[in-house]
Amino acid sequence: MSNGLRTTAIGAVVAMSLTLAACSDAPRDETGSGGGSDAGTADAQAGGDLVIGATSDPDTLFPWRATQFQAVQLLGNVYGTLTELDENLEVVPGLAESWEVSPDGLTVTFQLREGVTFADGSAFDSADVVYSLEAIRDEATAAVAASTLARVSAVAAPDPSTVELTLSTPDSGLFANLSTVNMAILSSDDTEEALNTQPNGTGPFTFQARVPNQSVTLARNDAYWGEPALLDTVEFRVIPDESSIVSAMQSGNVQMAVFDDPLVADTATGPDLTVAETPQLSYHVLQLNARRGPLADVNARLAIQCAIDRQQVLDTAALGEGEVTGPITSPAYKSDPDARPCPTRDLDQAREYLADAGLADGFALDTIVSQGEYATSVNEAQNLQAQLAEVGIELTFTPLESGAYVDRWIAADFDAAVALNGGRPEPDGMYGRYFTSDGNLNQVAGYSSPELDDLFAQGLQATDEGKRKEIYDQVARHLEDNAAWVWLFTSYTYTVTTNTLQGFVPMANGSLQYLRTAGFTG
Amino acid sequence: MLDTLLHNGVVRRVAQSVFTLFGVAVVVFVVLRAIPGDQITANLGTEAAALTPDQRAALESYYGLDQPLLTQFFGWLGNILTGNLGFSARAQTSVADLTLQALPVTFELAVLSILLALVIGIPLGMLSASRPNSARDATGQVVGLAGLSVPAFLLATTLTSVLASRFGFNPNGEPFARFFDDPLLNLQQMLLPSLVLGFGVAAPILRTTRTAVLEVASDDFVRTARAKGVPARRLQIRHVLRNALVPIATMTGLQFGYLLGGAVVVEQIFSIPGIGRQVLLGIQQNEYALVQSTVLVIALAFVLVNLLTDLLYRIIDPRVRAA
Numbered sequence: 001m002s003n004g005l006r007t008t009a010i011g012a013v014v015a016m017s018l019t020l021a022a023c024s025d026a027p028r029d030e031t032g033s034g035g036g037s038d039a040g041t042a043d044a045q046a047g048g049d050l051v052i053g054a055t056s057d058p059d060t061l062f063p064w065r066a067t068q069f070q071a072v073q074l075l076g077n078v079y080g081t082l083t084e085l086d087e088n089l090e091v092v093p094g095l096a097e098s099w100e101v102s103p104d105g106l107t108v109t110f111q112l113r114e115g116v117t118f119a120d121g122s123a124f125d126s127a128d129v130v131y132s133l134e135a136i137r138d139e140a141t142a143a144v145a146a147s148t149l150a151r152v153s154a155v156a157a158p159d160p161s162t163v164e165l166t167l168s169t170p171d172s173g174l175f176a177n178l179s180t181v182n183m184a185i186l187s188s189d190d191t192e193e194a195l196n197t198q199p200n201g202t203g204p205f206t207f208q209a210r211v212p213n214q215s216v217t218l219a220r221n222d223a224y225w226g227e228p229a230l231l232d233t234v235e236f237r238v239i240p241d242e243s244s245i246v247s248a249m250q251s252g253n254v255q256m257a258v259f260d261d262p263l264v265a266d267t268a269t270g271p272d273l274t275v276a277e278t279p280q281l282s283y284h285v286l287q288l289n290a291r292r293g294p295l296a297d298v299n300a301r302l303a304i305q306c307a308i309d310r311q312q313v314l315d316t317a318a319l320g321e322g323e324v325t326g327p328i329t330s331p332a333y334k335s336d337p338d339a340r341p342c343p344t345r346d347l348d349q350a351r352e353y354l355a356d357a358g359l360a361d362g363f364a365l366d367t368i369v370s371q372g373e374y375a376t377s378v379n380e381a382q383n384l385q386a387q388l389a390e391v392g393i394e395l396t397f398t399p400l401e402s403g404a405y406v407d408r409w410i411a412a413d414f415d416a417a418v419a420l421n422g423g424r425p426e427p428d429g430m431y432g433r434y435f436t437s438d439g440n441l442n443q444v445a446g447y448s449s450p451e452l453d454d455l456f457a458q459g460l461q462a463t464d465e466g467k468r469k470e471i472y473d474q475v476a477r478h479l480e481d482n483a484a485w486v487w488l489f490t491s492y493t494y495t496v497t498t499n500t501l502q503g504f505v506p507m508a509n510g511s512l513q514y515l516r517t518a519g520f521t522g
Numbered sequence: 523m524l525d526t527l528l529h530n531g532v533v534r535r536v537a538q539s540v541f542t543l544f545g546v547a548v549v550v551f552v553v554l555r556a557i558p559g560d561q562i563t564a565n566l567g568t569e570a571a572a573l574t575p576d577q578r579a580a581l582e583s584y585y586g587l588d589q590p591l592l593t594q595f596f597g598w599l600g601n602i603l604t605g606n607l608g609f610s611a612r613a614q615t616s617v618a619d620l621t622l623q624a625l626p627v628t629f630e631l632a633v634l635s636i637l638l639a640l641v642i643g644i645p646l647g648m649l650s651a652s653r654p655n656s657a658r659d660a661t662g663q664v665v666g667l668a669g670l671s672v673p674a675f676l677l678a679t680t681l682t683s684v685l686a687s688r689f690g691f692n693p694n695g696e697p698f699a700r701f702f703d704d705p706l707l708n709l710q711q712m713l714l715p716s717l718v719l720g721f722g723v724a725a726p727i728l729r730t731t732r733t734a735v736l737e738v739a740s741d742d743f744v745r746t747a748r749a750k751g752v753p754a755r756r757l758q759i760r761h762v763l764r765n766a767l768v769p770i771a772t773m774t775g776l777q778f779g780y781l782l783g784g785a786v787v788v789e790q791i792f793s794i795p796g797i798g799r800q801v802l803l804g805i806q807q808n809e810y811a812l813v814q815s816t817v818l819v820i821a822l823a824f825v826l827v828n829l830l831t832d833l834l835y836r837i838i839d840p841r842v843r844a845a
Contacts, residue, residue, distance in 0.1 A: 238793070241791045
């Protein structure tokens with residue numbers, strides 16, 4: 001082989017193998033929130049530099065388009081939002097000090113906090129809010145949370161500290177949905193181009209420096225409107241390999257990290273390290289496409305539900321690290337996982353449903369599985385396959401690289417999908433877009449009904465929390481009774497910290513907002 | 523002059539290299555686009571399903587995905603000729619900038635690894651060859667086998683975790699230091715990764731050395747030299763090794779080329795911000811410009827190393843020059 005030919009061949013192989021290596025991807029879920037455990041704030045003192053180990057660089061610094069965990073976690077500390085969530089995922093005031101809803105539910109008036117400034121020193125007022133909300137609503141911005149404002153028909157600023165939203169229909173879910181960093185309020189003087197490299201927010205930390213692929217450093221915002229943070233700086237240091245993060249923690253270079261994988265968290269041991277386990281809002285689910293093939297018959301879907309022992313899936317695929325779940329995962333609206341036709345596995349019942357569907361001999365289920373995006377996906381599929389085989393349902397699964405998975409998922413090109421979906425603190429934000437017939441993910445969800453449409457509409461109109469809880473219980477019940485999907489389990493994240501770091505509260509939505517109360521002892 | 527060059531095949535080799543690079547450009551461009559998904563789904567994941575058509579159109583124009591493929595391809599090639607490798611939306615800086623940061627790091631790592639590999643590989647290979655099929659030879663062969671068969675990721679993770687948890691030694695947990703900023707820390711950070719890589723590269727060098735030395739040792743001129751009473755050491759170094767250097771140089775050049783391609787796994791584990799990690803990040807995010815241009819830069823490095831190795835033969839071995 002001549003040298004030229006050899007280098008061509010080798011060059012091509014390098015290129016091919018590099019591209020073929022595109023199997024793994026960073027986590028990319030939007031999530032909501034849940035209750036966190038309380039960490040002692042006893043002796044934390046002002047000052048100190050915290051280094052957080054992160055496997056990946058933020059993929060964007062522009063808050064309206066950030067969906068990657070690392071980006072959302074980082075930007076949540078830099079930008080302010082109208083409302084915020086506390087550690088129990090209850091809505092609390094943020095840049096809006098208070099708000100009022102008119103009796104017909106169609107006008108919402110926000111009273112803005114005064115004396116707030118952006119990191120560049122400019123003052124915050126209602127013009128910034130109007131600018132931000134209008135831009136998020138504008139499709140040309142391609143803001144990922146635009147649908148939060150779908151019911152808003154007008155935004156007005158009667159005076160510098162008041163903002164008035166006019167709604168086309170009542171929207172009780174609005175306040176929780178406004179709390180995500182995708183709804184960050186930007187200065188009306190800023191441009192996306194500028195913010196891509198120099199974030200300018202109203203949060204407890206300001207952006208200090210970035211070395212691409214290596215680190216992002218934040219500094220305390222001394223002009224923050226709330227209690228100033230204790231830490232001088234927070235550095236997100238990119239250490240791509242999780243076990244290298246663990247070594248960096250053991251040698252004291254890194255003081256905090258968050259892991260999804262219990263096996264990795266298990267190795268993070270040492271006299272100076274503490275691990276906190278936090279249940280997540282995101283949920284593992286077998287999505288069923290009720291608009292395709294035999295699954296159009298509710299009995300076929302119920303047969304699947306009855307043939308699955310969720311605890312077994314959790315135990316075999318995720319080492320039992322998690323909790324069996326129903327549809328709604330946020331603490332305030334949590335579904336009873338046993339409120340379903342087959343709370344425990346019932347093979348006789350499953351066969352009966354199959355017979356009712358006229359499928360006594362079983363049927364095939366073409367299932368897509370995302371490979372590499374999270375550790376348990378293929379194991380879940382294998383266990384589901386084994387369980388369903390016992391009643392004659394043949395689950396055939398295709399493990400797909402995340403890009404291929406997303407393509408087929410978006411096109412709803414599957415009978416079933418093993419999925420890990422992001423949860424949200426607010427049940428309408430979590431499921432309205434999936435299960436209402438005009439929801440923008442309804443095609444992917446594969447199921448809707450007039451009853452559900454009606455229930456979701458009621459949920460948005462109700463203002464009383466008890467009433468809302470009742471409505472969303474009915475939503476969950478309807479989803480389970482019709483086996484729209486088969487909800488499996490929720491898992492944990494593991495926050496590993498140096499013992500001297502106190503006052504940080506991990507949240508169920510993965511937010512690191514309590515960095516603002518964290519500090520070192522002694 | 524031109525005649526000599528043509529005669530030496532240098533011009534032909536350069537033309538071949540340009541053709542090679544064009545081939546790599548086409549392949550990487552096509553393969554990248556054959557991967558399902560695009561930069562939008564890479565960034566938004568399943569959330570991309572919630573985009574309205576207008577939102578998607580806005581993003582496509584932001585990432586330049588709304589252009590026809592041929593326009594994208596020739597636009598990219600044209601830009602490259604003017605030194606513009608494209609823009610990384612993720613890092614918000616030019617790919618040329620990122621590459622200029624990453625390339626020296628990988629280059630340093632490759633040089634250190636090769637030096638280590640030569641220091642381990644050549645003497646061990648010569649030792650092995652000095653008494654074939656003895657215990658000494660077997661030892662060399664075992665070391666070679668270990669270097670070839672122990673995966674880099676295993677050696678790397680074992681080294682880091684043992685040194686970090688037992689001895690608290692983990693320079694790679696600190697921010698990466700460039701050689702000219704902090705040479706001491708830089709060399710500490712390069713120590714383990716170049717050991718891991720060097721160990722892997724030492725094996726083929728060891729084996730090549732052994733074979734080449736054995737072959738040359740049986741040549742007539744060596745026998746003649748020995749008969750003329752040339753001392754053993756002098757014979758080994760001046761006559762045998764010098765003549766065995768051609769295959770060793772070929773092997774070293776080849777390995778160096780591979781190392782310049784970025785030792786993705788090792789750079790990943792030791793948090794070394796080199797070219798391999800840059801490609802990996804680009805692939806994860808479907809950053810077309812970043813992956814395309816970086817792969818092309820890697821291919822260029824590979825081609826250059828090959829050219830240089832070729833020229834080196836001519837210096838080491840007059841027979842090649844004459845050919």
